[in-house]
Amino acid sequence: MIKVLFFASLREQLGCDALDVDAGQIASVADLRSSLQAKGEVWNAALSHQQLQVAVNQQLANTEADVKDGDEVAFFPPVTGG
Amino acid sequence: MAVDISISVQAEGFDPGAEYTQLRRENYSDGATSMFVGNVRDFSPKASLDAPGVSASETGEHLPVTVLKLEHYPGMAEAALTEIARQAADRWPLGRIRIIHRYGPLNAGDEIVFVGATSAHRQDSLDACAFIMDFLKSRAPFWKKEFSGEGEHGTWVQARTSDEDALEKW
Numbered sequence: 001m002i003k004v005l006f007f008a009s010l011r012e013q014l015g016c017d018a019l020d021v022d023a024g025q026i027a028s029v030a031d032l033r034s035s036l037q038a039k040g041e042v043w044n045a046a047l048s049h050q051q052l053q054v055a056v057n058q059q060l061a062n063t064e065a066d067v068k069d070g071d072e073v074a075f076f077p078p079v080t081g082g
Numbered sequence: 083m084a085v086d087i088s089i090s091v092q093a094e095g096f097d098p099g100a101e102y103t104q105l106r107r108e109n110y111s112d113g114a115t116s117m118f119v120g121n122v123r124d125f126s127p128k129a130s131l132d133a134p135g136v137s138a139s140e141t142g143e144h145l146p147v148t149v150l151k152l153e154h155y156p157g158m159a160e161a162a163l164t165e166i167a168r169q170a171a172d173r174w175p176l177g178r179i180r181i182i183h184r185y186g187p188l189n190a191g192d193e194i195v196f197v198g199a200t201s202a203h204r205q206d207s208l209d210a211c212a213f214i215m216d217f218l219k220s221r222a223p224f225w226k227k228e229f230s231g232e233g234e235h236g237t238w239v240q241a242r243t244s245d246e247d248a249l250e251k252w
Binding site: 060080 | 158195223225
C-alpha cells in the first residue's frame with residue numbers, strides 16, 4: 001500500500017486527509033495522481049492544479065519521482081508558513 | 083566544529099528572550115547573535131488584481147484578521163526545517179542555529195516563527211537568518227488560514243511569487 005496524505009485547501013476540497021492506495025499499477029507520482037484523478041470530478045479538478053506540490057517520504061519531489069509499496073506520498077498547495 | 087542545530091515545531095508559544103539566553107549560554111567564541119521573529123498581523127494584505135505586486139499598505143485595502151490557523155505536515159515540517167538549517171550550516175561558519183515554528187490557532191500579535199543564529203562575525207549570522215527565513219517560506223510544509231470573525235470559514239493564504247523569487251538571490 002501507498003499512504004497518501006492531503007493538506008490545507010486540497011484536503012478541504014477533497015474532504016479527505018489520508019487514504020491508502022494499492023501500489024499494484026503505480027511506479028511514479030504521476031501514476032498515483034492519475035489513479036486518484038479517476039476517483040471523480042472533484043478529485044480530477046483538485047489534483048489537476050498546476051501549482052500542486054508533492055512530497056515522497058517527506059521530501060519534496062516532482063511528478064516523475066518513483067513511488068513504491070510502503071511509501072508515503074503527500075499532495076499539497078504551495079506552502080505559506082513563516 | 084559541528085554547528086549546534088535545534089529545531090522545534092510546536093503549538094505552544096515561545097519566549098524570544100529565553101531563546102536569546104539559550105543561544106548565548108556558554109557561547110564565548112561567537113561575537114554575533116542574529117534573530118528573526120515573525121508575528122501574526124491583524125490584517126490581510128488584499129492583493130490588487132489591477133496592480134499585482136503593489137502591497138496593501140499602498141492601496142490601503144486591508145481585511146481584518148483576528149485568528150490565524152497554521153496547518154503543518156507533522157514529521158516533514160521538522161525534517162524540512164532541519165534540512166534548511168543544515169544548508170545554512172554548510173554555507174556560513176555558524177556556532178548555533180535555533181528554529182521554532184508554531185502550528186494551530188494563533189491570535190493577532192502572537193509569535194509564529196523564531197530563527198536565531200550565532201557566528202564569530204555579524205554578516206554570517208545575519209545572512210544565515212535571512213537565508214533560513216527565505217527557504218522556510220517556500221520549502222517548509224506549513225499553511226496559513228486567516229479568520230476575520232466568529233463563525234467565519236476562513237481564507238487560505240495564497241503563496242506569493244515574491245517568496246519563490248527571494249530564493250534566487252541565494
